[in-house]
Amino acid sequence: MSQYSQMNERDIDQELSRLIGWIKIESEGIAKLEKVFSYRDYQQAVQSAQRVADLADEHNHHPLLIIEWGKLTVQWWTHSANGLSETDFNLARATDDLLFVPQ
């Protein structure tokens, strides 16, 4: 099994239960991992998006990013698998590590 193979429902649910704030959504018939991060203003959301973009390039795996005022939505899935792979979960965890800001 490659890091990019489509996962089965059981493995997806098990991995999901270990994450905080990430949900599974279905968009255009494709399962995706989504989390919304909140910020003080637009610039903070933009800067966070840039950090996720750098992470994505490092791994050659790219999420959908939606920037709004005070809000960044991140969606991970694997285009080549038409769904979720281990790589998406690894990068969801990496996104959390990257965007975690101690209060």
Ligand SMILES: C[C@H](O)[C@H](O)[C@H]1CNC2=NC(N)=NC(=O)C2=N1
């Ligand atoms: C050629 C290149 O490796 C592929 O197009 C990569 C790029 N980034 C990617 N990103 C994501 N999220 N899924 C992919 O299948 C994917 N494929």
